[in-house]
Amino acid sequence: MKKMIKKEGIFQNEAYWRNMECGDFESYVYTIFHYYRQEGFPYYSTDMEYRQKEFNKLVKYDRTNLFQDDVVKQTMHGLGLAWSYFPHAFDVKCGNKITPFEAFIDDDIFLKVIRKRLKMGTYMSDSGIRKMLKIFSGVQGVSNFRPTAAAAIYDKFAKDGVVWDMSGGWGGRLLGAIISNVKHYIATEPSSKTELGLAALRDDFGDKSSIDIFGLGSEDYIPDKNSLDLCFTSPPYFNLEKYSNENTQSYIKYPSKDEWIEGYLTETFKNCYYGLKSGAVMLINIADIKGKELKKEMIKTAEMVGFKYKTEYKLALSNINLRNKEKKFKYEPIYLFTK
Incomplete structure (x- = not known):
């Protein structure tokens, strides 16, 4: 029976991988890869407890100064909550680019996505993978209004x-x-x-x-x-x-x-x-x-x-x-x- 990979072993801060030897780094990359092949695409959680917590944070946020002069400022409050209702958004086609979902299911591209996330990011998590899947070269994802x-x-x-x-x-x-x-x-x-x-x-x-x-x-x-x-x-x-x-x-x-x-x-x-x-x-x-x-x-x-x-x-x-x-x-x- 194949051993299950637990997220606790791969969701790490950059201090975990920054000074790894090349072989250890690639081993970590493939562990992440196999974890996501085991778990599937890292969609936002649809758990109602998560959604309620996100909604409560959104309601409590003081937006008084978000509109200043001619600039509408941004925060991320409520964005994950909104995305959780639209998993199909990750497979919407933008121009001639491939979608984040298409990048995820392509083994070669997804391995490159993981490596680039580790190179550019400061942590490894579902949100980090989602972010890199949307901005990786040749990939484009749709955006949401804050x-x-x-x-x-x-x-x-x-x-x-x-x-x-x-x-x-x-x-x-x-x-x-x-x-x-x-x-x-x-x-x-x-x-x-x-x-x-x-x-x-x-x-x-x-x-x-x-x-x-x-x-x-x-x-x-x-x-x-x-x-x-x-x-x-x-x-x-x-x-x-x-x-x-x-x-x-x-x-x-x-x-x-x-x-x-x-x-x-x-x-x-x-x-x-x-x-x-x-x-x-x-x-x-x-x-x-x-x-x-x-x-x-x-x-x-x-x-x-x-x-x-x-x-x-x-x-x-x-x-x-x-x-x-x-x-x-x-x-x-x-x-x-x-x-």
Whole structure:
């Protein structure tokens, strides 16, 4: 009978392996490798005790100073809790890169991932492996909106209000709505697996909010006229992230970029404009991809349906270079439009 490998033997601080001889180091690498072949992909825990502890920490966190000037700061509170409802997120395709799950099941790549984690990281754990699987060369994983940052945005723009999250996604903005004073949170989400995850997250922790999750694309959802205080999301950008292969996905419904802008983006912005109250705000967070002219396209489309572009906020994100401590953050834009 094969001997089971216990995590206590491999989850170590860097002091354990830094001065190992080459042979001992490789032996440690293969012990880690066989442990994960034994245990499977290191998904976030779905244990309710873990989830409740994470939620309690999120609720207790003081987010008063997260929104400063034009910068929305970040913390990781509640992020693991959100991810625990969406294990399929690790196998979402981003451009021409392989997914973290594909990297994990490829023996050669996963061994390289382990070695690089030991070279760059300061500890070995499930979280360390997940982190390296997402940033390893040739691999790309999807990102999640920080729940505390979402809550800070709701505090500023939608106190006691009604908000529509046009691309419900991985639950970060939903969790932010739950812990803020949002009166009513509406999400549209065309991926059936993701919709189920959002509904489960709502059912477990959303009893203090009025929350609706609709399984359709934002281009097909018509809110009540002048009913919304805020529209806020991180939308997809055409076919860069393929969240599922269902026919509800915007990149499948609108297979060319021009069709996507006309059929998805324009219609979504029209629905936002229709639903928002006069003077209310639409916030769009989307990564600035080199050569894509995203800012220009977003502003042009929004203004075409009647919005006024006002300003741009900066969303702080972690620097993924684990050894470069000088540059702690990179930034993504959040575009602000008013009706």
